[in-house]
Amino acid sequence: MGMTIAEKIIARAAGVEEAHAGNIYVVELDHLMSNDGTTHLTIDMYNKLKNKKIYDKNKLIWIMDHNVPCDSPKTAASQKKMRDFARENGITLHEGDGICHEIMIEKYINPKELIFGADSHTCSYGELGAFGTGVGCTDYLYAMVTGKSWVLAPETLRFNLTGELKNGATARDLILTIIGMIGANGANYKAMEFVGPGMKNLTMSDRICICNLCVEAGAKTGLMEVDDIAKAYLREHGREAVDGFVSDPDAKFEKVYDIDMGDIVPVVAKPHFVDNISPVEEVKDVEINEAFLGSCNNGRIEDLRLGASIIKGKKVAPGVRFLVSPASRDVYAQALEEGIIDIFMEAGAIVVNSNCSVCWGSCQGVIGEGETLISTGTRNFKGRAGDKNSFVYLGSAATVTASAIAGKITRA
């Protein structure tokens, strides 16, 4: 029986000929990523083990990105624990280099790999043909000590993309529209696979954006074929342009969706659910207090270029804070070189360091009671960006920037 990309990656990681949805496999992990959101707890559990050992420290990549720079003595204690443990055990540690998923994609991920990350957006690695999935710190610890874990091979929802994005719509609008269509648990326990003639019209940044948000439909991961565009990215980032898997013609898909990207329009996810989708044009008279351009979903150079092209020569609306956070140090350096940071600064934006920032709602730019944020972040849950009685809308880099200028939600 044929296999999907997800099943083929699991079969490879399990060292078996075939893997099929619904069965549990013991797998060897290729990378184990953890960030400062939970690593202090993993270390506490590790230190209580009777037999302490790390299976292969070279598989571990630790990245501080959630509360960077540190915001309180309590956070400092947790981060110091992570920093010290990494040093003592020879674990690769990034601090101040950017958001974990962006760094993993820029520097580490290869096609066909299976990656556990102690962060739900670990589903972001599918554009390189790799299966990343989020786990908690106990699962992480188990894999850190044994090199292995178990996975339930997921069913696959296949999205056949045709045409190209137009009418001001972006990849962000496409994936938000898909989440609105299938719902916040529409892909729960499943893989989402994106293929079709429209793929050639999507950049790597677009593809990362799409895979990254799959968990907001409940998905275990998002996956794509490794084509010439993905291979060029691998080469540009110093890695070998190896092939990925493709699903067999007789692979079993739970459902196949045909989507003409030409039908997509700019949308927002309204409070307090990511699947609460509405065209931007139908959202009337929503005044904002803050706008955020950044995150692992939408903080790459392409997103910053888009925002800068809209705000160049204009000003952020009076009374509105516009925070911009490039997704990584490399993105930040590129934006500086291209004069993009100057454009945002001249417009009155607050440009901050590369980190999770407003998207994670605990570090920079949290919003107050009754305030409204429009964000390129990943989630709009109640209280996600600050006070429990505040409101978060999710939109594209274009919609966020246009809204920052207008002072209310508007399309570019």
Add this chain to the structure above:
Amino acid sequence: MGKVFKYGKDVDTDQIIASQYLLYPTIEEMKVHAFESLDSEFIKCVEPGDFIVADENFGCGSSREQAPAVLKACGIKAVLAKSFARIFYRNSINLGVPVIICSDIYDHVKTGDEITLNMEEGYAEVAGVKYSCTKVPEYMKNILDQGGLLASLEKEI
């Protein structure tokens, strides 16, 4: 027997424990903020042995294990929901917190009702009425039975 705290659909992990508390050094320091944005009464009223009953997609969003960990620290005996988000489900099993898929009970209970859970027989009982629950798959039940994944790991190494 314990009492019910009833919540709706798509209860996300930010509502179970908000981001600003996740880097607190210990679960004990975090737990007093459980359900802070959703239900300020929870932490005042919860007692060991209580249950959470929820609609679909409980625990969606972030992979933070702090979510099931604070529920465990608050003494929650089990969560019964129409469905669970994947990572929350797995984290709960790993911590030894039973997460039970029970489609029928949601529409027949309210917060404060007394509930009894019989995991072996696969039912929950409220006011003399039994509601059947989906049994936890064998692989995961083994982890639960050992008291969580950490206990299992200790045996392996």
